[in-house]
Amino acid sequence: MVNAAIISLGSTSSQWTYEAMKNYFDEVDNLQLKDMEISFSGDKSEVLYRGETIKRYDCIFAKGSFRYAQLLESLTAVLERGCYMPIRSTGFTVGHDKLLTQLSLHQAGVPMPTTYQVSTIEAAKNLMEKLNFPLILKFPNGTGGKGVLYADSVVVANGILDALSALRQPFLIQEFIDTGGRDVRAIVVGDKVVAAYQRVASKKEIRSNIHSGGHGEPISLDAHTKQLCVKAARAVGADMAGVDLMISHRGPVFLEVNLSPGLQGVVSTTKIDVPDKIAEFLFTQTKARNEEIGKEKSQQIFQELEENSEHEMITALEFKGNKIMIPQLITKLTQFNEHADYRFKAKKEYLEISRFDVK
Numbered sequence: 001m002v003n004a005a006i007i008s009l010g011s012t013s014s015q016w017t018y019e020a021m022k023n024y025f026d027e028v029d030n031l032q033l034k035d036m037e038i039s040f041s042g043d044k045s046e047v048l049y050r051g052e053t054i055k056r057y058d059c060i061f062a063k064g065s066f067r068y069a070q071l072l073e074s075l076t077a078v079l080e081r082g083c084y085m086p087i088r089s090t091g092f093t094v095g096h097d098k099l100l101t102q103l104s105l106h107q108a109g110v111p112m113p114t115t116y117q118v119s120t121i122e123a124a125k126n127l128m129e130k131l132n133f134p135l136i137l138k139f140p141n142g143t144g145g146k147g148v149l150y151a152d153s154v155v156v157a158n159g160i161l162d163a164l165s166a167l168r169q170p171f172l173i174q175e176f177i178d179t180g181g182r183d184v185r186a187i188v189v190g191d192k193v194v195a196a197y198q199r200v201a202s203k204k205e206i207r208s209n210i211h212s213g214g215h216g217e218p219i220s221l222d223a224h225t226k227q228l229c230v231k232a233a234r235a236v237g238a239d240m241a242g243v244d245l246m247i248s249h250r251g252p253v254f255l256e257v258n259l260s261p262g263l264q265g266v267v268s269t270t271k272i273d274v275p276d277k278i279a280e281f282l283f284t285q286t287k288a289r290n291e292e293i294g295k296e297k298s299q300q301i302f303q304e305l306e307e308n309s310e311h312e313m314i315t316a317l318e319f320k321g322n323k324i325m326i327p328q329l330i331t332k333l334t335q336f337n338e339h340a341d342y343r344f345k346a347k348k349e350y351l352e353i354s355r356f357d358v359k
Ligand SMILES: Nc1ncnc2c1ncn2[C@@H]1O[C@H](COP(=O)(O)OP(=O)(O)O)[C@@H](O)[C@H]1O
Pocket: 098, 113, 136, 142, 143, 144, 145, 146, 147, 148, 174, 175, 176, 177, 178, 181, 182, 183, 206, 207, 208, 209, 244, 255, 256
């Protein structure tokens, strides 16, 4: 029995992923992120779902928006030792903050627009004097293109900075990448890009998000760009993600890694069943993890058994055709081998096997 849970805010994409997971796992629960609660006390930490201790799962896929980054981080930190999770717990605060994302991408050697962070509006204004326009000013946790501001002159930039200051809105400053309003969304699943499409901004926009009126077209990426997409997802600790990049004159530059990418745009544009790819990947990773742990456990039992002289084990018998298979643990323990002879003593409901030349 391999079971799983998806913990999300219940978006359409999450619903699709839940449905697809049911085709692979024996049991899947669809849990609402807003109904999760975490308690820490003494040396115990616990995750509650609707007031009850959360069930044990082989796989938990937790996702949500930046507003829930801290909840997601602590939730997954408490649960990640017990199951397979496609996103490392530390990934949530990084992935939901564009500045921390750029920092991680930079450290991983993934190409990106030159990005600046300053602590005060005055420092930003001073910096602007030295930079070339146009520039992008960006909120660290905007989504859907909201929070991306375009400044084509120092006059416009100063106006924006004053407004940001009045709103106490943190921001980062970024080199403007001119691609004629096009960017690429690639869906990374495991070590592959399973689908990618290009988003083209409407004539009145520089932001190509579908939410900002952009439209999608399929695109095929070269092997190098695909590799960088996988690297970008890994840089924030995700096995799966929606990666945003722009194909500039100096090659691909990476903007952000979405831990909970909307799937409608990519599915309708590419006709690729992305939820199925995600579900299949979650299942194979979970099975591999279970097998690994199973192996560790039997090794542990075997070591414990070896230390004693005689062992008893109660288990169902496995047959291959009409021959009995001896359990692996027992086979190992006996150190029986194919070169020696063995004596069988058998009657109804009884079997004894011993080495023939040993008294
Ligand atoms: N440095 C940049 N240069 C040019 N366009 C940009 C830049 N950063 C963002 N954009 C445009 O704005 C869109 C949204 O930016 P992004 O960083 O992905 O934030 P969001 O989370 O809002 O999608 C991008 O898809 C791209 O079209």
